[in-house]
Amino acid sequence: MKKLVPDVICESVFAIDLDKLKKRQISGLLVDIDNTLVPWGEPEMEEAFVTWVKGAKQRGFKVCLVSNAKKPRAQSFATLLEIPAVGLALKPLGRAFRKGMALLDLRSHEVAVVGDQLFTDVLGGNRLGIYTILINPLSRNELDSTKIMRRIEQKILGHMVKRGQISAKHAQIRQGRD
Numbered sequence: 655m656k657k658l659v660p661d662v663i664c665e666s667v668f669a670i671d672l673d674k675l676k677k678r679q680i681s682g683l684l685v686d687i688d689n690t691l692v693p694w695g696e697p698e699m700e701e702a703f704v705t706w707v708k709g710a711k712q713r714g715f716k717v718c719l720v721s722n723a724k725k726p727r728a729q730s731f732a733t734l735l736e737i738p739a740v741g742l743a744l745k746p747l748g749r750a751f752r753k754g755m756a757l758l759d760l761r762s763h764e765v766a767v768v769g770d771q772l773f774t775d776v777l778g779g780n781r782l783g784i785y786t787i788l789i790n791p792l793s794r795n796e797l798d799s800t801k802i803m804r805r806i807e808q809k810i811l812g813h814m815v816k817r818g819q820i821s822a823k824h825a826q827i828r829q830g831r832d
């Protein structure tokens with residue numbers, strides 16, 4: 655259960671406080687693709703997200719995509735953003751996150767995982783002791799299995815509030831869409 659608790663919850667990648675990450679000595683981002691940077695299954699990334707990644711790079715962050723999507727999909731966005739990618743990541747398994755860290759030449763305390771799912775992004779990151787940032791999914795179009803997980807996520811987030819593991823305000827951010 656503790657491994658499902660994100661370090662921070664943000665409305666979207668745009669709300670991530672990069673200065674705060676820098677203060678934590680974090681200089682790398684392992685970023686999910688679907689519903690984090692691109693609405694699930696969409697072929698194109700909106701310009702604002704491309705700009706966000708570029709901005710993070712300009713501020714000294716190394717960025718790697720870590721996605722459960724098929725490799726060609728992950729690679730097409732990596733090419734667009736001029737960053738590395740690990741596709742077919744099988745998150746929450748640790749292997750892809752480790753590969754991402756190796757590609758960025760950073761260690762677990764120097765990176766943050768950014769993603770929209772508790773059971774893949776947050777769980778996988780926390781298991782490796784990585785700082786985890788949960789964001790709201792960009793769209794509700796997703797796999798049926800993911801939709802079921804969303805309902806479970808909501809329940810778990812509610813429990814986290816009761817236990818004082820996350821603030822009600824943060825849970826509210828997440829519930830905004832449901």
Ligand SMILES: [Mg+2]
Binds near residue numbers: 687688689771
């Ligand atoms: Mg996702």
